[in-house]
Amino acid sequence: MSEALDQIARTVDLSTETVRSLNAALHGLPADTNETLWRVLNPRGQHAIAVGLTRPVAIEIAGHVGYYCGGMNQAASIEVHGNAGVGVGENMMSGRIHVRGDASAAAGATAHGGMLVIEGNAAARCGISMKGIDIVVGGSVGHMSAFMAQAGTLTVLGDAGESLGDSIYEAQLFVRGMVASLGSDCIEKPMRDRHLAALRSRLDAAGFGGAIDVAEFRRYGSARRLYHFHVDNAGDY
Amino acid sequence: MCGIVGLFCKTPDLEPQLGTLLAGMLGTMRDRGPDSAGFAVYGAQDGLQVKLTVRGPVGTDFAALSPLLSQELLSDVGLIVRDTHAVLSVDAGHEIALRAALARLAPEIDIVGVGKRMELYKEVGLPADVARRFDLGGMSGSHGIGHTRMATESAVTTDGAHPYTTGRDQCLVHNGSLSNHNSLRRMLVREGLGFETENDTEVAAGYLSWRMREGDTLTGALESCLKDLDGFYTFVVGTETGFAVLRDPVSCKPAIMAETADWVAFGSEYRALVNLPGIDGARVWEPEPARVYAWERAA
Numbered sequence: 001m002s003e004a005l006d007q008i009a010r011t012v013d014l015s016t017e018t019v020r021s022l023n024a025a026l027h028g029l030p031a032d033t034n035e036t037l038w039r040v041l042n043p044r045g046q047h048a049i050a051v052g053l054t055r056p057v058a059i060e061i062a063g064h065v066g067y068y069c070g071g072m073n074q075a076a077s078i079e080v081h082g083n084a085g086v087g088v089g090e091n092m093m094s095g096r097i098h099v100r101g102d103a104s105a106a107a108g109a110t111a112h113g114g115m116l117v118i119e120g121n122a123a124a125r126c127g128i129s130m131k132g133i134d135i136v137v138g139g140s141v142g143h144m145s146a147f148m149a150q151a152g153t154l155t156v157l158g159d160a161g162e163s164l165g166d167s168i169y170e171a172q173l174f175v176r177g178m179v180a181s182l183g184s185d186c187i188e189k190p191m192r193d194r195h196l197a198a199l200r201s202r203l204d205a206a207g208f209g210g211a212i213d214v215a216e217f218r219r220y221g222s223a224r225r226l227y228h229f230h231v232d233n234a235g236d237y
Numbered sequence: 238m239c240g241i242v243g244l245f246c247k248t249p250d251l252e253p254q255l256g257t258l259l260a261g262m263l264g265t266m267r268d269r270g271p272d273s274a275g276f277a278v279y280g281a282q283d284g285l286q287v288k289l290t291v292r293g294p295v296g297t298d299f300a301a302l303s304p305l306l307s308q309e310l311l312s313d314v315g316l317i318v319r320d321t322h323a324v325l326s327v328d329a330g331h332e333i334a335l336r337a338a339l340a341r342l343a344p345e346i347d348i349v350g351v352g353k354r355m356e357l358y359k360e361v362g363l364p365a366d367v368a369r370r371f372d373l374g375g376m377s378g379s380h381g382i383g384h385t386r387m388a389t390e391s392a393v394t395t396d397g398a399h400p401y402t403t404g405r406d407q408c409l410v411h412n413g414s415l416s417n418h419n420s421l422r423r424m425l426v427r428e429g430l431g432f433e434t435e436n437d438t439e440v441a442a443g444y445l446s447w448r449m450r451e452g453d454t455l456t457g458a459l460e461s462c463l464k465d466l467d468g469f470y471t472f473v474v475g476t477e478t479g480f481a482v483l484r485d486p487v488s489c490k491p492a493i494m495a496e497t498a499d500w501v502a503f504g505s506e507y508r509a510l511v512n513l514p515g516i517d518g519a520r521v522w523e524p525e526p527a528r529v530y531a532w533e534r535a536a
Binding site: 044045046064066067083085086101102104105123124142143 | 486487488491493506507508510511521522523525526
């Protein structure tokens with residue numbers, strides 16, 4: 001961050017202030033707040049930093065964060081200059097979260113909207129039960145990612161672990177690297193022009209730039225065989 | 238829930254700080270396990286001596302006991318008392334006689350760990366209090382592991398606290414639960430191993446001791462776990478010269494590791510690692526499922 005920005009940003013040092021007081025201050029912002037740039041120092045892996053925000057403010061966090069950072073986010077733009085613990089952006093509704101490092105398990109779990117960008121790797125169950133969010137991962141994702149994913153997109157520039165998209169509903173998955181295995185009812189689907197165009201715009205929005213060739217990606221989604229009970233499967237229960 | 242931590246020094250310079258650093262890590266993990274805590278520290282080896290970590294009821298007069306033991310053995314028995322625990326050290330040739338003398342003179346005392354370097358302590362209470370009672374901060378060593386317990390399936394007792402040890406200089410802390418520990422325990426008993434508790438983690442420790450007894454390396458023994466253990470686990474293991482981490486293939490239990498030129502550390506959460514020297518420049522990563530991470534140093 002530049003020095004000029006430093007002067008106008010409101011800085012909260014979590015080595016001297018509590019996460020609770022930071023979150024309370026952010027929750028107390030009025031709709032027309034002028035305090036639109038916040039800088040959080042010394043997060044030191046603490047949990048629940050910047051959760052439940054409802055104003056379109058920008059939060060820069062200087063370091064690694066713990067669990068559920070940016071959970072339930074609406075409208076805010078949160079940038080983590082480090083790694084994120086379990087459940088970053090869980091159930092976010094809108095806005096944007098950008099993790100410069102890696103994310104632990106269940107990144108973007110159950111999230112309804114907005115964009116979650118992870119520059120590094122995301123661990124297991126990335127995008128589990130996602131409901132409309134766009135998740136873009138610069139590295140690889142762990143096993144059982146997009147498990148029971150219902151809507152939205154998961155874009156992975158690296159590889160995907162085992163059982164990608166298990167029991168998926170209508171989310172769309174795009175993977176550039178290897179997929180260790182597809183989960184139950186998840187299949188490869190043809191990549192059409194509209195998918196390529198949407199992928200290009202998502203990569204641009206995520207900040208990955210034009211160097212990445214969208215033609216290298218493959219698309220996966222639901223075979224829609226698990227939507228209804230099928231009597232032939234009765235013996236499997 | 239539970240919290241587990243581990244620290245392995247790559248350089249002797251850090252060894253005097255091991256206890257202080259490990260105590261800090263344990264204290265932070267109180268939030269994951271406030272019921273009991275325990276730790277094992279691998280200190281200096283003293284010639285051919287073997288160390289027995291023993292535990293007695295509150296008020297045990299170890300200082301009065303030690304001359305009686307020396308008299309029985311016709312050999313000096315070293316003694317360091319730490320609260321309810323004490324470390325007795327004798328020449329390796331006297332170990333059997335020491336065990337016999339303990340059983341006769343002080344049957345209320347349990348032997349909780351044996352090895353050339355390992356000392357093992359655990360008690361009920363908040364982790365920071367447990368660390369203070371045993372003066373963990375004053376200990377030095379090449380590596381150490383620790384556990385903070387949130388009891389879910391069995392009572393809050395010292396026997397239910399980790400680490401568990403079933404072999405010389407071998408111990409294990411565990412976050413998770415095993416579902417096939419009863420059948421494994423029966424198999425291991427047939428193989429000649431003994432168990433003190435009904436605890437699933439003690440079975441995992443016994444399994445590793447058995448594999449290493451059968452010739453596996455530490456890494457090989459942990460890889461065998463992936464085949465034979467059913468359940469949830471993140472393990473941190475210590476041996477005389479080694480330190481290793483393994484997560485089960487599903488990896489429900491959290492884990493984070495960090496490494497610098499001077500040390501390797503494990504924590505259930507990154508918060509446990511934030512006070513380690515040089516953490517800001519450390520490589521920090523989440524260990525992958527079903528992959529063994531192991532470090533060894535010269536004996």
